Amino acid sequence: MVWTIAVTRIKLLLQSPWSWLGLIVPVLVLGFLDMSIEKTSDVTKIPVVIVDEDETEYSKMVIDRVSKNPAVSVSVHNEEDARNQIETQKAAIGFFIPEGFMGSIQKNDEDELVTMWLSSGSISHGLVREIFASEVKRLSSNSYGANTVLKTYGKSEKLDAEEQARVWKDAWAYSDKHWEPKPLMTVDYKVGVTRESSVKDTGGAASVYVPGMLVLLMLFSFLYNSWPIKDRDSGMRSRVPYSAGRFSVYWFGNALGVLLLQLTLLGLLFSYGWWRNELTLNVATIFGLIGYVLFLNALSLLFAYFVHSNRTWQAITLFVVLCTSLLSGTFFPSDELSSFLQRAAEWTPQYWIVSSLNQETLMIPLVFVGISIVLYVLSTIKAGDNA
């Protein structure tokens, strides 16, 4: 009986050819988004303008080395153009290298040497200023080393001016050679939850595929589960005891039909994600996603019981989907910005499923399943009373 109802529900939901598209379009949209963002991530470098009034070996070296950094795209302009670029937000940050830059660095007199221009909308200047500063500091430390050598070695050996110039140059070169082939201190960055299991960071831009998939699964779960409202409107629900047998059979049968459709959608989304290497295929991931879908089904079913009109249902759908996606921190790292927002994120299912995907644990899926069972029982009892 349960299966007959489930199959009928699926048939009803997939009545029109448009609803068939509903199963494929999400995958296509996500695939398209995924690819277009991947392509743009190479192009999205932070635009930086530099004005070189010094035009010496040092200033050219700094500009050259900064340009090689993969995070920025550097262009050199005169002062007026550069200011204009920042004012019109064509560049996010600008550096003005004044005349006498090289001399000041050699003398280690570099306080407020470089003027940094920020545009009102610059949000990522922190990174760029560090990149630029480290290149300037590389030259200045070389000079500092050379100056220290003159102060210590030069004094004790009583060098004359010519020898001093030679020693200074040698010391500078000695210091600079430490940067090739690799600087003295580098960072080996890995990602992982333990020291042993951590892996090299691939460095790719954060993907929208998994967050997008979680939101779409939620959206479709709410859209499909609007049947209790329709059935109430059409009087179907009150006729159940005379036709379909026990109420719980009718309720579960329909929920099962929706769940099967959701699982099909999950299957499609997962296969695409697996093919594009967005998701790894293992027991914890599969179990976690199935638990998530089950939980969404139970939750939307319970909500649907309380709602009486389709319009309210749409408002609630949008409300739940938008609120949970924004607060969960899956799209925008709101949960990492403050502890308050993190606590808010802990109330969203997306937060937990992402944790479970990261930790590859079976604990969170089990909790999902447990809560789902409670929600199913609750909605069945409530709705059964009412019928």
Place this chain on the structure above:
Amino acid sequence: MRQTLLIAHLTVKCWLKQPFPLIAMMLFPILLLGITYLGLKPLLEEKQWVEPFAVAIVDEDNTFETKLLMKQYENSEELKNVLTFEKTDAESASEKLASNEIAGMVIVPDGFTKGIRGGKNIPVTVIGNPERPFQAKLLQQVMVSNANLISSAQSGANAAFHYLRKMDLSSKEFRAYRDTVITDFTLQALNRNKIYETETLSAFGGITILEYYSLSGLLILLLVGGLFGMSLTARSEQTALRERLTLQGIRSGVFFFSNVISVFLLLVIQSTILISLFYVLTKMWSITATLMVLAYCLGIASLFSLCQELFVRNGAKWGAGIILAVGLVATSGSLLPLSYLREKLRSVSLLNIVHQAHSGLIDSLFVGNETWMFVLQLLSFSIIIWVVSLLLITIKKRLPWSGQLPLHV
């Protein structure tokens, strides 16, 4: 005109009969804003990006240099704004990482000091927490730029040692020299921010990030309000009413304009709430800005009414509306400054109503340029949309698949 107003009146009355969606629509932005504001309040007050997060640091080398480094990390004012270092051993750091208590761990390996003193590269391991990708990325950036500074300090110091060795010093003298040199060079490299003199350039005068994003929030929430408004005008009662009135000979254009008016009214109410919130936050508003927001509301109402006319099925309206809203926001430069967009998208944004409203509001509020140009521009958006819609309605009537009921039922 009378018909249009009557239908708009009826639509609004219809909404009031079932107030829940209406209230949800009004409360939704406020709730979202409220939660975000509460969460970010400490950050806004301290003018910070992120609440300082914990990072574990494991020193397996334990030498004078690494201790100096730890001290630097623990005491640096700039770092304290972003993260707090806790010095622990490898085991408890791993435990904390696994239980998601820290954003990452830094391991200074055994032999690190010896390596850099001898000019050999020994990498420091940084492990980021995958559950906090944003904080982990920040930690990586902080560590990479720090590593560069330490590299420059150490290579300068190595040059100094190289010549010190030539000076026939006793080993005690040499060690004393060495410690001062190391300290001296590290400090010299770490005060990197002193090389900058900062100047904020802007065509809009000094506008803070908070003000910029509050404006964006205002405009985007009104856009979402328009989306809600569209869904409210697409109710089944209204469809039935429309079918019946069409039989009475009322033209589709009338329905279109009544939709525009009713959604516009809704947006005006919502914008009053949002503007007062904006005023509380920034203490700034003006008459031109009010006109601009009104013109923007009219534009949004027209845009979604057009979307309503374009599609027959509710699902299609929703889908198109959401895609339209996301597209408008993405190319408007209100979330991500325009300089980050591709060149092609930048030119598209000139036709973007959100972009125009955003730059117009910045211009009038923060530059004090009380220009009427932007108001006219925003109004012309609405007029263009009206013309397009009327054309569309005329064409649609002649199409067999238009979805409109034949008049001879």
